[in-house]
Amino acid sequence: xxxxxxxxxxxxxxxxxxxxxxxxxxxxxxxxxxxxxxxxxxxxxxxxxxxxxxxxxxxxxxxxxxxxxxxxxxxxxxxxxxxxxxxxxxxxxxxxxxxxxxxxxxxxxxxxxxxxxxxxxxxxxxxxxxxxxxxxxxxxxxxxxxxxxxxxxxxxxxxxxxxxxxxxxxxxxxxxxxxxxxxxxxxxxxxxxxxxxxxxxxxxxxxxxxxxxxxxxxxxxxxxxxxxxxxxxxxxxxxxxxxxxxxxxxxxxxxxxxxxxxxxxxxxxxxxxxxxxxxxxxxxxxxxxxxxxxxxxxxxxxxxxxxxxxxxxxxxxxxxxxxxxxxxxxxxxxxxxxxxxxxxxxxxxxxxxxxxxxxxxxxxxxxxxxxxxxxxxx
Ligand code: TXA
Ligand code: MG
Numbered sequence: 001x002x003x004x005x006x007x008x009x010x011x012x013x014x015x016x017x018x019x020x021x022x023x024x025x026x027x028x029x030x031x032x033x034x035x036x037x038x039x040x041x042x043x044x045x046x047x048x049x050x051x052x053x054x055x056x057x058x059x060x061x062x063x064x065x066x067x068x069x070x071x072x073x074x075x076x077x078x079x080x081x082x083x084x085x086x087x088x089x090x091x092x093x094x095x096x097x098x099x100x101x102x103x104x105x106x107x108x109x110x111x112x113x114x115x116x117x118x119x120x121x122x123x124x125x126x127x128x129x130x131x132x133x134x135x136x137x138x139x140x141x142x143x144x145x146x147x148x149x150x151x152x153x154x155x156x157x158x159x160x161x162x163x164x165x166x167x168x169x170x171x172x173x174x175x176x177x178x179x180x181x182x183x184x185x186x187x188x189x190x191x192x193x194x195x196x197x198x199x200x201x202x203x204x205x206x207x208x209x210x211x212x213x214x215x216x217x218x219x220x221x222x223x224x225x226x227x228x229x230x231x232x233x234x235x236x237x238x239x240x241x242x243x244x245x246x247x248x249x250x251x252x253x254x255x256x257x258x259x260x261x262x263x264x265x266x267x268x269x270x271x272x273x274x275x276x277x278x279x280x281x282x283x284x285x286x287x288x289x290x291x292x293x294x295x296x297x298x299x300x301x302x303x304x305x306x307x308x309x310x311x312x313x314x315x316x317x318x319x320x321x322x323x324x325x326x327x328x329x330x331x332x333x334x335x336x337x338x339x340x341x342x343x344x345x346x347x348x349x350x351x352x353x354x355x356x357x358x359x360x361x362x363x364x365x366x367x368x369x370x371x372x373x374x375x376x377x378x
Pocket of ligand 1: 057059060061062063086087088089124126128142145147148149153171172173174209210211212213224225
Protein backbone atom coordinates (compact mmCIF):
# COMPACT_ATOMS: atom_id res chain seq x y z
CA UNK A 1 0.00 0.00 0.00
CA UNK A 2 1.30 3.50 -0.80
CA UNK A 3 1.95 5.69 2.22
CA UNK A 4 -0.43 8.58 2.95
CA UNK A 5 0.49 11.97 1.53
CA UNK A 6 1.91 14.20 4.25
CA UNK A 7 -0.51 16.82 5.51
CA UNK A 8 -0.06 19.67 7.89
CA UNK A 9 -3.29 19.06 9.79
CA UNK A 10 -5.38 22.14 10.59
CA UNK A 11 -7.66 22.27 13.60
CA UNK A 12 -10.72 24.41 12.86
CA UNK A 13 -12.93 25.60 15.74
CA UNK A 14 -16.70 25.34 15.43
CA UNK A 15 -19.42 26.15 17.95
CA UNK A 16 -22.16 23.49 18.00
CA UNK A 17 -24.48 25.78 19.98
CA UNK A 18 -24.52 28.25 17.06
CA UNK A 19 -25.93 25.74 14.57
CA UNK A 20 -29.70 25.24 14.45
CA UNK A 21 -31.82 22.87 12.40
CA UNK A 22 -35.48 23.82 12.13
CA UNK A 23 -37.86 20.89 11.67
CA UNK A 24 -37.98 19.69 8.04
CA UNK A 25 -35.40 22.26 6.92
CA UNK A 26 -32.47 20.61 5.10
CA UNK A 27 -29.99 23.39 5.84
CA UNK A 28 -29.15 24.80 9.28
CA UNK A 29 -28.98 28.43 10.31
CA UNK A 30 -25.54 29.27 11.66
CA UNK A 31 -25.25 32.29 13.93
CA UNK A 32 -21.47 32.39 14.34
CA UNK A 33 -19.30 33.59 11.43
CA UNK A 34 -16.22 31.56 12.26
CA UNK A 35 -18.30 28.41 12.63
CA UNK A 36 -19.97 28.97 9.27
CA UNK A 37 -16.66 29.73 7.55
CA UNK A 38 -14.97 26.63 8.97
CA UNK A 39 -17.89 24.35 8.12
CA UNK A 40 -17.76 25.64 4.55
CA UNK A 41 -14.00 25.00 4.36
CA UNK A 42 -14.60 21.44 5.55
CA UNK A 43 -17.50 20.88 3.12
CA UNK A 44 -15.37 22.29 0.29
CA UNK A 45 -12.55 19.88 1.16
CA UNK A 46 -14.97 16.94 0.96
CA UNK A 47 -16.46 18.14 -2.32
CA UNK A 48 -13.22 18.99 -4.13
CA UNK A 49 -10.73 16.40 -2.87
CA UNK A 50 -10.82 12.73 -1.86
CA UNK A 51 -9.22 13.45 1.52
CA UNK A 52 -10.88 12.26 4.74
CA UNK A 53 -11.47 14.78 7.54
CA UNK A 54 -12.15 14.61 11.28
CA UNK A 55 -15.42 15.90 12.74
CA UNK A 56 -17.37 15.58 16.00
CA UNK A 57 -20.49 13.50 16.43
CA UNK A 58 -22.44 13.03 19.67
CA UNK A 59 -20.88 9.56 20.12
CA UNK A 60 -17.22 9.88 19.14
CA UNK A 61 -15.26 11.86 16.54
CA UNK A 62 -15.64 10.47 13.03
CA UNK A 63 -13.25 10.33 10.08
CA UNK A 64 -15.44 11.19 7.12
CA UNK A 65 -15.38 11.01 3.37
CA UNK A 66 -18.03 10.68 0.66
CA UNK A 67 -19.69 7.27 0.88
CA UNK A 68 -20.31 7.53 -2.86
CA UNK A 69 -16.65 7.79 -3.87
CA UNK A 70 -14.18 4.88 -3.79
CA UNK A 71 -11.13 7.11 -3.49
CA UNK A 72 -12.57 9.06 -0.54
CA UNK A 73 -13.39 5.85 1.30
CA UNK A 74 -9.95 4.44 0.57
CA UNK A 75 -8.47 7.59 2.16
CA UNK A 76 -10.36 6.77 5.36
CA UNK A 77 -9.03 3.22 5.57
CA UNK A 78 -5.53 4.46 4.77
CA UNK A 79 -5.44 7.26 7.35
CA UNK A 80 -6.48 5.01 10.21
CA UNK A 81 -4.87 1.78 8.94
CA UNK A 82 -8.20 0.00 9.20
CA UNK A 83 -8.57 -3.59 7.96
CA UNK A 84 -10.56 -3.43 4.70
CA UNK A 85 -13.02 -6.17 5.66
CA UNK A 86 -14.76 -4.14 8.38
CA UNK A 87 -17.66 -2.15 6.82
CA UNK A 88 -18.27 1.54 7.57
CA UNK A 89 -21.38 3.40 8.71
CA UNK A 90 -22.82 6.01 6.32
CA UNK A 91 -24.06 9.22 7.97
CA UNK A 92 -26.95 11.28 6.61
CA UNK A 93 -28.37 14.64 7.68
CA UNK A 94 -32.03 13.90 6.90
CA UNK A 95 -34.41 11.14 5.86
CA UNK A 96 -34.92 12.87 2.53
CA UNK A 97 -31.16 12.76 1.90
CA UNK A 98 -31.17 9.04 2.75
CA UNK A 99 -33.94 8.47 0.21
CA UNK A 100 -32.52 10.77 -2.44
CA UNK A 101 -28.89 9.66 -2.27
CA UNK A 102 -28.78 6.10 -0.96
CA UNK A 103 -32.03 4.16 -1.28
CA UNK A 104 -33.51 2.93 -4.59
CA UNK A 105 -36.36 5.12 -5.95
CA UNK A 106 -39.69 4.13 -4.42
CA UNK A 107 -38.08 2.00 -1.68
CA UNK A 108 -40.09 2.01 1.51
CA UNK A 109 -38.27 1.98 4.81
CA UNK A 110 -39.16 -1.32 6.58
CA UNK A 111 -41.90 -0.81 9.21
CA UNK A 112 -39.72 -2.46 11.87
CA UNK A 113 -37.57 0.69 11.79
CA UNK A 114 -40.33 3.29 11.90
CA UNK A 115 -40.64 3.72 15.67
CA UNK A 116 -36.88 3.59 16.11
CA UNK A 117 -36.26 6.27 13.50
CA UNK A 118 -39.03 8.48 14.90
CA UNK A 119 -37.62 8.25 18.39
CA UNK A 120 -33.85 7.91 18.04
CA UNK A 121 -32.99 9.91 14.91
CA UNK A 122 -31.10 12.11 14.89
CA UNK A 123 -29.08 10.13 17.43
CA UNK A 124 -26.74 7.24 18.25
CA UNK A 125 -28.59 4.43 16.46
CA UNK A 126 -27.34 2.76 13.28
CA UNK A 127 -29.64 0.56 11.19
CA UNK A 128 -29.04 -1.77 8.26
CA UNK A 129 -30.65 -1.50 4.81
CA UNK A 130 -30.39 -3.93 1.90
CA UNK A 131 -27.64 -2.97 -0.53
CA UNK A 132 -29.34 -3.46 -3.87
CA UNK A 133 -27.33 -3.38 -7.13
CA UNK A 134 -26.69 -1.05 -8.84
CA UNK A 135 -25.87 0.78 -5.60
CA UNK A 136 -24.53 4.32 -5.46
CA UNK A 137 -22.57 3.40 -2.33
CA UNK A 138 -18.89 2.58 -2.70
CA UNK A 139 -18.21 -1.13 -2.26
CA UNK A 140 -15.39 -0.10 0.08
CA UNK A 141 -18.05 1.20 2.49
CA UNK A 142 -19.98 -2.06 2.62
CA UNK A 143 -16.93 -4.33 2.35
CA UNK A 144 -19.05 -6.23 -0.17
CA UNK A 145 -21.84 -7.05 2.31
CA UNK A 146 -25.40 -7.24 0.97
CA UNK A 147 -26.45 -4.59 3.50
CA UNK A 148 -25.29 -1.07 4.37
CA UNK A 149 -25.38 0.68 7.72
CA UNK A 150 -26.80 4.20 8.19
CA UNK A 151 -27.24 6.69 10.97
CA UNK A 152 -28.36 10.29 11.29
CA UNK A 153 -26.06 11.90 13.86
CA UNK A 154 -27.52 14.32 16.35
CA UNK A 155 -24.42 16.50 16.69
CA UNK A 156 -25.10 19.84 14.94
CA UNK A 157 -21.58 19.98 13.46
CA UNK A 158 -21.85 16.52 11.92
CA UNK A 159 -25.32 17.22 10.57
CA UNK A 160 -24.33 20.62 9.23
CA UNK A 161 -21.24 19.24 7.47
CA UNK A 162 -23.31 16.52 5.78
CA UNK A 163 -26.10 18.97 4.88
CA UNK A 164 -23.78 21.68 3.51
CA UNK A 165 -21.81 19.24 1.36
CA UNK A 166 -24.96 17.23 0.59
CA UNK A 167 -22.72 14.16 0.82
CA UNK A 168 -23.61 11.06 2.79
CA UNK A 169 -20.43 10.53 4.79
CA UNK A 170 -18.84 7.19 5.47
CA UNK A 171 -17.24 7.62 8.87
CA UNK A 172 -15.61 5.25 11.28
CA UNK A 173 -14.28 6.55 14.57
CA UNK A 174 -11.34 8.91 13.92
CA UNK A 175 -8.71 6.95 15.83
CA UNK A 176 -5.80 4.90 14.55
CA UNK A 177 -7.06 1.36 14.23
CA UNK A 178 -6.71 -0.55 17.58
CA UNK A 179 -6.66 2.68 19.70
CA UNK A 180 -9.50 3.93 21.93
CA UNK A 181 -12.08 5.98 20.00
CA UNK A 182 -11.57 9.76 20.13
CA UNK A 183 -14.00 11.88 22.13
CA UNK A 184 -12.08 15.16 21.75
CA UNK A 185 -10.44 16.83 18.73
CA UNK A 186 -7.04 16.54 20.43
CA UNK A 187 -7.43 12.74 20.44
CA UNK A 188 -7.90 12.84 16.66
CA UNK A 189 -4.83 15.08 16.35
CA UNK A 190 -2.83 12.69 18.50
CA UNK A 191 -3.60 9.73 16.23
CA UNK A 192 -4.01 11.27 12.78
CA UNK A 193 -2.04 14.52 12.68
CA UNK A 194 -0.10 14.56 9.40
CA UNK A 195 -2.41 11.96 7.88
CA UNK A 196 -5.47 14.12 7.16
CA UNK A 197 -5.82 17.80 6.15
CA UNK A 198 -8.22 19.01 8.82
CA UNK A 199 -10.20 18.33 11.95
CA UNK A 200 -13.29 20.28 13.02
CA UNK A 201 -13.03 20.92 16.76
CA UNK A 202 -16.52 21.03 18.27
CA UNK A 203 -15.56 20.16 21.85
CA UNK A 204 -16.15 16.92 23.78
CA UNK A 205 -18.58 14.22 22.67
CA UNK A 206 -21.60 13.89 24.96
CA UNK A 207 -22.22 10.14 24.63
CA UNK A 208 -18.63 8.90 24.56
CA UNK A 209 -19.20 5.41 23.10
CA UNK A 210 -20.19 4.63 19.51
CA UNK A 211 -23.69 4.18 18.16
CA UNK A 212 -25.78 1.08 18.70
CA UNK A 213 -25.90 -1.00 15.50
CA UNK A 214 -29.07 -3.02 14.83
CA UNK A 215 -30.16 -5.34 12.04
CA UNK A 216 -33.94 -5.26 11.57
CA UNK A 217 -33.73 -7.14 8.27
CA UNK A 218 -33.10 -10.47 10.06
CA UNK A 219 -35.83 -12.25 11.93
CA UNK A 220 -35.67 -11.98 14.89
CA UNK A 221 -33.82 -8.63 14.73
CA UNK A 222 -30.26 -8.48 16.03
CA UNK A 223 -28.35 -6.02 18.16
CA UNK A 224 -24.97 -6.15 16.43
CA UNK A 225 -23.12 -3.64 18.61
CA UNK A 226 -24.29 -2.15 21.92
CA UNK A 227 -23.77 1.61 22.06
CA UNK A 228 -25.38 4.97 22.73
CA UNK A 229 -28.92 3.56 22.69
CA UNK A 230 -29.34 0.86 25.34
CA UNK A 231 -30.93 -2.55 24.79
CA UNK A 232 -33.62 -1.58 27.32
CA UNK A 233 -34.49 1.62 25.40
CA UNK A 234 -34.48 -0.27 22.10
CA UNK A 235 -37.01 -2.79 23.42
CA UNK A 236 -39.13 -0.15 25.10
CA UNK A 237 -39.37 2.13 22.08
CA UNK A 238 -39.35 -0.64 19.44
CA UNK A 239 -42.33 -2.41 21.02
CA UNK A 240 -43.45 -5.90 19.94
CA UNK A 241 -41.19 -6.18 16.92
CA UNK A 242 -38.07 -5.65 19.04
CA UNK A 243 -39.00 -7.51 22.21
CA UNK A 244 -37.13 -10.68 21.08
CA UNK A 245 -34.08 -8.84 19.73
CA UNK A 246 -31.04 -11.09 19.86
CA UNK A 247 -27.81 -9.68 21.23
CA UNK A 248 -24.98 -10.76 18.90
CA UNK A 249 -22.26 -12.65 20.77
CA UNK A 250 -19.56 -10.79 19.00
CA UNK A 251 -19.64 -7.28 17.63
CA UNK A 252 -20.18 -7.14 13.87
CA UNK A 253 -16.95 -7.17 11.95
CA UNK A 254 -15.00 -8.19 14.99
CA UNK A 255 -12.67 -10.99 14.10
CA UNK A 256 -11.22 -11.67 17.52
CA UNK A 257 -10.90 -15.39 17.98
CA UNK A 258 -8.43 -15.99 20.75
CA UNK A 259 -9.28 -15.08 24.29
CA UNK A 260 -5.81 -15.98 25.56
CA UNK A 261 -4.29 -12.96 27.28
CA UNK A 262 -1.84 -11.15 25.05
CA UNK A 263 -2.90 -12.92 21.88
CA UNK A 264 -6.19 -11.38 20.96
CA UNK A 265 -6.83 -8.91 18.16
CA UNK A 266 -6.44 -5.44 19.66
CA UNK A 267 -9.31 -2.96 19.85
CA UNK A 268 -9.85 0.18 21.92
CA UNK A 269 -6.41 -0.49 23.37
CA UNK A 270 -4.08 2.07 24.85
CA UNK A 271 -0.32 1.37 24.88
CA UNK A 272 -0.54 0.40 28.52
CA UNK A 273 -1.87 -2.98 29.54
CA UNK A 274 -5.52 -2.84 30.65
CA UNK A 275 -6.74 -5.18 33.40
CA UNK A 276 -10.50 -5.28 33.86
CA UNK A 277 -11.68 -6.09 37.39
CA UNK A 278 -15.23 -7.45 37.59
CA UNK A 279 -17.11 -7.94 40.83
CA UNK A 280 -14.09 -7.06 42.96
CA UNK A 281 -15.73 -5.09 45.79
CA UNK A 282 -13.85 -1.89 46.57
CA UNK A 283 -10.98 -3.07 44.36
CA UNK A 284 -8.22 -2.82 46.96
CA UNK A 285 -7.66 -6.50 47.48
CA UNK A 286 -7.91 -7.35 43.79
CA UNK A 287 -5.33 -4.70 42.85
CA UNK A 288 -2.97 -5.78 45.63
CA UNK A 289 -3.32 -9.44 44.71
CA UNK A 290 -2.71 -8.79 41.01
CA UNK A 291 0.43 -6.82 41.80
CA UNK A 292 1.70 -9.51 44.17
CA UNK A 293 0.90 -12.50 41.98
CA UNK A 294 2.33 -10.98 38.84
CA UNK A 295 5.47 -9.68 40.51
CA UNK A 296 4.66 -6.11 39.44
CA UNK A 297 7.41 -3.78 40.63
CA UNK A 298 5.47 -0.69 41.78
CA UNK A 299 8.72 1.28 42.04
CA UNK A 300 9.62 0.61 38.41
CA UNK A 301 6.34 0.98 36.55
CA UNK A 302 3.48 3.44 36.67
CA UNK A 303 -0.02 2.21 37.44
CA UNK A 304 -3.41 3.86 36.94
CA UNK A 305 -6.79 3.04 38.40
CA UNK A 306 -10.04 4.01 36.66
CA UNK A 307 -12.77 3.75 39.25
CA UNK A 308 -16.49 4.35 39.05
CA UNK A 309 -19.14 3.09 41.47
CA UNK A 310 -17.58 0.90 44.15
CA UNK A 311 -13.82 1.12 43.98
CA UNK A 312 -11.91 3.28 46.47
CA UNK A 313 -8.46 4.84 46.07
CA UNK A 314 -5.61 2.34 46.23
CA UNK A 315 -2.26 3.20 47.87
CA UNK A 316 -0.51 1.00 45.29
CA UNK A 317 -1.39 3.02 42.18
CA UNK A 318 0.15 6.29 40.96
CA UNK A 319 -2.77 7.87 39.09
CA UNK A 320 -6.48 7.62 39.85
CA UNK A 321 -9.32 8.81 37.62
CA UNK A 322 -12.97 8.84 38.61
CA UNK A 323 -15.17 7.86 35.66
CA UNK A 324 -18.32 8.98 37.48
CA UNK A 325 -21.14 6.89 38.83
CA UNK A 326 -24.03 7.15 36.37
CA UNK A 327 -23.88 4.96 33.28
CA UNK A 328 -23.95 8.06 31.09
CA UNK A 329 -20.95 9.60 32.88
CA UNK A 330 -18.91 6.40 32.76
CA UNK A 331 -19.61 6.03 29.02
CA UNK A 332 -18.72 9.68 28.40
CA UNK A 333 -15.42 9.51 30.33
CA UNK A 334 -14.23 6.02 29.46
CA UNK A 335 -12.17 6.55 26.28
CA UNK A 336 -11.05 10.00 27.45
CA UNK A 337 -9.64 8.66 30.73
CA UNK A 338 -8.03 5.65 29.04
CA UNK A 339 -6.24 8.07 26.72
CA UNK A 340 -5.35 10.52 29.50
CA UNK A 341 -3.56 8.00 31.69
CA UNK A 342 -1.90 6.42 28.66
CA UNK A 343 -0.85 9.43 26.61
CA UNK A 344 -0.31 12.09 29.30
CA UNK A 345 0.39 10.16 32.49
CA UNK A 346 2.35 7.54 30.56
CA UNK A 347 1.35 4.66 32.81
CA UNK A 348 2.25 1.05 31.98
CA UNK A 349 -0.67 -0.70 33.63
CA UNK A 350 -4.32 0.37 33.94
CA UNK A 351 -6.81 -1.26 36.31
CA UNK A 352 -10.44 -0.53 35.40
CA UNK A 353 -13.51 -1.17 37.52
CA UNK A 354 -16.13 -3.23 35.70
CA UNK A 355 -19.83 -2.33 35.95
CA UNK A 356 -23.00 -4.36 35.65
CA UNK A 357 -24.31 -4.83 32.13
CA UNK A 358 -27.67 -3.09 32.43
CA UNK A 359 -28.47 0.13 30.51
CA UNK A 360 -25.25 1.90 29.45
CA UNK A 361 -23.33 -0.92 31.16
CA UNK A 362 -23.68 -3.28 28.19
CA UNK A 363 -21.82 -0.91 25.83
CA UNK A 364 -19.28 0.05 28.51
CA UNK A 365 -18.41 -3.58 29.27
CA UNK A 366 -18.32 -4.45 25.56
CA UNK A 367 -15.63 -1.78 25.01
CA UNK A 368 -13.76 -2.61 28.21
CA UNK A 369 -13.60 -6.33 27.58
CA UNK A 370 -12.05 -5.59 24.19
CA UNK A 371 -9.60 -3.05 25.58
CA UNK A 372 -8.51 -5.44 28.32
CA UNK A 373 -5.60 -7.83 27.95
CA UNK A 374 -6.74 -9.55 31.13
CA UNK A 375 -10.06 -9.90 32.91
CA UNK A 376 -10.21 -10.75 36.62
CA UNK A 377 -13.66 -11.85 37.73
CA UNK A 378 -14.60 -12.79 41.26
O1 TXA B 1 -21.03 6.23 16.70
C1 TXA B 1 -20.58 5.70 15.70
O2 TXA B 1 -21.16 4.75 15.13
C2 TXA B 1 -19.25 6.22 15.14
C3 TXA B 1 -19.46 7.67 14.74
C4 TXA B 1 -18.27 8.25 14.01
O3 TXA B 1 -20.65 7.81 14.01
N1 TXA B 1 -18.80 5.42 14.05
C5 TXA B 1 -18.30 4.17 14.24
O4 TXA B 1 -17.89 3.54 13.11
O5 TXA B 1 -18.23 3.64 15.32
P1 TXA B 1 -16.97 2.24 13.13
O6 TXA B 1 -16.53 2.06 11.72
O7 TXA B 1 -15.89 2.38 14.14
O8 TXA B 1 -17.97 1.08 13.48
C6 TXA B 1 -18.90 0.61 12.54
C7 TXA B 1 -19.59 -0.62 13.06
C8 TXA B 1 -18.68 -1.82 13.02
O9 TXA B 1 -18.94 -2.64 14.15
C9 TXA B 1 -19.12 -2.49 11.72
O10 TXA B 1 -18.80 -3.84 11.70
C10 TXA B 1 -20.62 -2.22 11.72
O11 TXA B 1 -20.73 -0.91 12.23
N2 TXA B 1 -21.20 -2.26 10.38
C11 TXA B 1 -21.09 -1.36 9.40
N3 TXA B 1 -21.72 -1.76 8.29
C12 TXA B 1 -22.27 -2.95 8.58
C13 TXA B 1 -23.05 -3.91 7.84
N4 TXA B 1 -23.40 -3.71 6.58
N5 TXA B 1 -23.42 -5.03 8.48
C14 TXA B 1 -23.07 -5.25 9.76
N6 TXA B 1 -22.34 -4.40 10.50
C15 TXA B 1 -21.94 -3.28 9.92
MG1 MG C 1 -14.18 2.34 15.63
